[in-house]
């Protein structure tokens with residue numbers, strides 16, 4: 001199992017027991033607002049989708065845990081043709097502590113270093129300022145403004161794999177990630 005220590009955040013791959021937790025995060029009001037499909041997903045529908053994705057390799061879902069072992073959010077990568085599209089949700093009770101930034105940066109580094117994709121894209125609604133801030137702090141850059149359905153959206157891209165196999169994202173110091181999270185810990 002993939003379990004790197006990320007400052008005070010650990011990412012682990014999701015398993016079948018995470019289904020209900022993911023469903024609750026997905027249906028939380030601000031997470032639905034951020035999504036391009038903002039309807040409430042019934043549990044049975046979510047469960048069918050989640051179980052089918054767990055085994056098929058097209059989707060990788062990582063659960064983020066804090067220093068106390070509490071699950072604080074998830075990150076998902078949908079893989080296709082050497083590209084990954086990223087989406088994230090941090091539990092509403094754990095936001096604005098720097099977790100989103102750390103989870104995005106380290107999940108993205110993992111996808112690239114595991115050679116699961118060569119390119120990572122995010123699509124963020126232009127009004128979702130917290131998400132834009134977290135992606136940009138994590139090293140993503142805006143590449144174009146477009147529409148997804150009716151939603152005006154920024155496409156952002158993570159620095160791509162260089163010839164030597166290192167990504168620009170690693171320029172971000174791990175110490176900074178750790179201290180940012182530690183400073184924001186409430187407990």
Ligand SMILES: CC(C)(COP(=O)(O)OP(=O)(O)OC[C@H]1O[C@@H](n2cnc3c(N)ncnc32)[C@H](O)[C@@H]1OP(=O)(O)O)[C@@H](O)C(=O)NCCC(=O)NCCS
Nearest residue numbers: 031034088089090095096097098099100101129130131133
């Ligand atoms: C987007 C999200 C993952 C950010 O997680 P987080 O742990 O709160 O992120 P961070 O604490 O690392 O950073 C959030 C940044 O947004 C800023 N922010 C927080 N709330 C904000 C708001 N309402 N308006 C503007 N900026 C806001 C924070 O100040 C911080 O920026 P800073 O580091 O420059 O100060 C979280 O808000 C979330 O899960 N939202 C719902 C789902 C979602 O929007 N997913 C993204 C879809 S693409």
